[in-house]
Amino acid sequence: MATRALWKGHLSIGELSCAVALYAAATTSDRVSFHIVNRKTGNRVRREYVDEETGKPVDRDDQVKGYETSKGNYVLLEPDEIAAAVPESDKTLAVESFVPCDDVDTVYFDKPYFVAPADEAAEEAFAVMREGMRKKKVVALARAVLFRRVRTLLIRPRGCGLLANTLNFDYEVRAADDAFDAVPEMKIKGEMLDLAKHIIDTKSGTFDPSAFDDRYDAALAELVKAKAEGREIEKPKRKREGKVIDLMEALRESAAAGKGKRSAKKKASTTSTPKRKAG
Incomplete structure (x- = not known):
């Protein structure tokens, strides 16, 4: 693996143990980043701690x-x-228990890490642990000291390796009732529910992360490029948002639009080049 390991230690399940390495599974290093610069001189500025009362710098x-x-x-x-x-x-990822894959609410997920054998000697024991979890359809809950704190990690099979997610502590996760307390319970049925189900059917697809682009980051990159090349920067045109007055009518329009797109797609896929008649 080309990336540098963030942590090395041992994955331990009872008496079974193997050397492993943790690698960051996600990064924000490719995002556009900025420095703070003095507009007058063009020089970078640095932060300085000052005493709140005296205003003097603190060594x-x-x-x-x-x-x-x-x-x-x-x-x-x-x-x-x-x-x-x-x-x-x-330096030990000590597995404390195994739980069904769906037992852990995703709201507890923090940062993801890839877990791989640290050397050839660890590969067989690593594979035994991985395939055992895969066969039993369980995930492992382990504890380790990571980056100065005791963390609980959820570990699951991922391809030929393992994927570990550090978990938020219970006190860090807010109660859903705090957000949903004011939401009224409403029963939706009849045509309104049928239209909603139809819209979902017309929008059905598969998860493809490459299809989701970071428009803000792309816009910043284009802005930097334009300014560096001395090009005129065009202000984006903002679409005027219309207010939805009739929910049922909005559902019907969405359903009709979805049906039209799906029919056009189906027609395009079934249309083929006509065969020439033999002379």
């Missing part, structure tokens, strides 16, 4: 982390005190 040696206990009052924590609180790492 690095005088900067310390503080936890606010009340307004303006802080408990100061020295770097060595914080370092001592970091749990010791034994």
Whole structure:
């Protein structure tokens, strides 16, 4: 694997263990990024910590982390005190249990990592763990010290390797009721429900991540290119949004539009070049 491993250790299931490496499964490094620049000089600017009261810069040696206990009052924590609180790492992904694949709500998913054998000696034991999970249709819940914190990871088979997701802690996940409490319970039936199902049928497809583009990032890249080349920048035309007055009429129009597109697609796929008659 060409990418650099972020973490190396052992995947442990009971007495079975093998050396593994974790690789980032997603990255934002290809996004357009900016520096803060002084408009007058064209030079980059740097951030500087200043005392909130005096306005004077604070030297690095005088900067310390503080936890606010009340307004303006802080408990100061020295770097060595914080370092001592970091749990010791034994470099082990210790599997604590196996659960059915659908038991873990995706709202708990944090960052994804690819897990692969760290060397040839680990490949057989790694394959045994992977295929055992695949055969039983379960995922593993493991714990490890990753990046200074004890994390729980969900591990599942992915191709010839494993995919691990760090999981959010329970206190980090908000209750759905906080968002849905004001949503009324409504029963939809009859023509309205039939139209909704029809629209879904006309829009059915498969998940293809390559089809989803980052329009904002692409627009930024084009903006940078245009300015670098000295081209005139055209302002995008904004579409005026119309208000939906009649929900039923909107559903009917959507269903009709979807049906028309599907019929045209089907006609195009069944149309073939006419054969020439033998002379």
